[in-house]
Amino acid sequence: MATVEEVARRQRAIAEQTAQRGHTSVAQLATEFAVTTETIRRDLKALEHQGAIRRVHGGAVAVEQHITTPSQQHPAGVHTEATHMRHRQAIGLQALQFVPKPQAEIFIDAGATTEAFATVLARHYLGQRWHVVTNSPAVAKIMCAANIPDVSVLGGTLRGHGKALTGHTAIRALQRLRADVAFLGTNAVESDRGFATSSEAIAEVKREMLLRARHAVILSESFKAHCTSEVPFASFEEVGTVITERPLPASPLRCLRDANTQVVIP
Structure with missing residues (x-):
C-alpha cells in the first residue's frame, strides 16, 4: 500500500501533467504510474476537490486559466459551474x-x-x-x-x-x-x-x-x-x-x- 507521501507525490505529478498537456486520461495515467484505474479515479476526485483539475469522462482536463481584476472574487484557474x-x-x-x-x-x-x-x-x-x-x-x-x-x-x-x-x-x-x-x-x-x-x-x-x-x-x-x-x-x-x-x-x-x-x- 502506498504511503501518504507517495500518494501526494503522485497526485502532484498528475496535476502538473494535466496542466501541461491540457488533458489526461485515466488509462494513460494508470499505465504511467503503474497503478489501477480505480486508484487514478480516486486521485482525480481528490484533485478536483482541491481545484487543481476538472474531471471528465475518461480522465481530466486542466482548469481554465484566466486573468482576474481586483474586483473579481473567483480565484484564477477555477472554471466555475x-x-x-x-x-x-x-x-x-x-x-x-x-x-x-x-x-x-x-x-x-x-x-x-x-x-x-x-x-x-x-x-x-x-x-x-x-x-x-x-x-x-x-x-x-x-x-x-x-x-x-x-x-x-x-x-x-x-x-x-x-x-x-x-x-x-x-x-x-x-x-x-x-x-x-x-x-x-x-x-x-x-x-x-x-x-x-x-x-x-x-x-x-x-x-x-x-x-x-x-x-x-x-x-x-x-x-x-x-x-x-x-x-x-x-x-x-x-x-x-x-x-x-x-x-x-x-x-x-x-x-x-x-x-x-x-x-x-x-
Missing part, C-alpha cells in the same frame, strides 16, 4: 436555428448541455407544433413546465445517475419514430474515433436517435475535444452540425471540415 452554464446556454441559443418552423419532430438526448438547450427551447415556446421525444426525465420536466403539450419520454433503464433512459425498451420505441432533428450530447470529441460516450447502453440510444433523424446536431463544450471516453457512437461524417462555445483544437476541427460537418460557434 456558472461558466459552464453560460457556455451551455450560448450553445443552446445557437441550436434554436436548427429547429424547423413552425412544426418539428425533435429528439433531445440526455446530458447537461442538452438540458441547457431544453431550457432555451422552453423559453422560446410560443405555441409551435413541436413533438419532443427524449430519454431524459430532466428534459421532459423542462418541456412540460413550459406547457409544451406533445412530449414523449422513452422507457427503459435509468443510467448515469438517473439522467438517461437506455435499454431495449428505449431502442424499440425509437425504432417506431422519425425526427426532423436530433440534438445529442457527447462526452468526447476524438480526432481518431469521432464522438464518444461513457457506456455502450448510452451509446446505443444516441446511435438510434442519430439514425432516425434527418439531421443530427452535437451540442458540446469545447473542452470535450481534450477528452477521451469509452464508447464511440458516431463518426464525424454521420453528424451534420457541431455547436460549441469556442473554436476547437486544430486536429478535430480539421477532421470535422474533412467530413463536411458544419461547426457553429456563437
Whole structure:
C-alpha cells in the first residue's frame, strides 16, 4: 500500500501533467504510474476537490486559466459551474436555428448541455407544433413546465445517475419514430474515433436517435475535444452540425471540415 507521501507525490505529478498537456486520461495515467484505474479515479476526485483539475469522462482536463481584476472574487484557474452554464446556454441559443418552423419532430438526448438547450427551447415556446421525444426525465420536466403539450419520454433503464433512459425498451420505441432533428450530447470529441460516450447502453440510444433523424446536431463544450471516453457512437461524417462555445483544437476541427460537418460557434 502506498504511503501518504507517495500518494501526494503522485497526485502532484498528475496535476502538473494535466496542466501541461491540457488533458489526461485515466488509462494513460494508470499505465504511467503503474497503478489501477480505480486508484487514478480516486486521485482525480481528490484533485478536483482541491481545484487543481476538472474531471471528465475518461480522465481530466486542466482548469481554465484566466486573468482576474481586483474586483473579481473567483480565484484564477477555477472554471466555475456558472461558466459552464453560460457556455451551455450560448450553445443552446445557437441550436434554436436548427429547429424547423413552425412544426418539428425533435429528439433531445440526455446530458447537461442538452438540458441547457431544453431550457432555451422552453423559453422560446410560443405555441409551435413541436413533438419532443427524449430519454431524459430532466428534459421532459423542462418541456412540460413550459406547457409544451406533445412530449414523449422513452422507457427503459435509468443510467448515469438517473439522467438517461437506455435499454431495449428505449431502442424499440425509437425504432417506431422519425425526427426532423436530433440534438445529442457527447462526452468526447476524438480526432481518431469521432464522438464518444461513457457506456455502450448510452451509446446505443444516441446511435438510434442519430439514425432516425434527418439531421443530427452535437451540442458540446469545447473542452470535450481534450477528452477521451469509452464508447464511440458516431463518426464525424454521420453528424451534420457541431455547436460549441469556442473554436476547437486544430486536429478535430480539421477532421470535422474533412467530413463536411458544419461547426457553429456563437
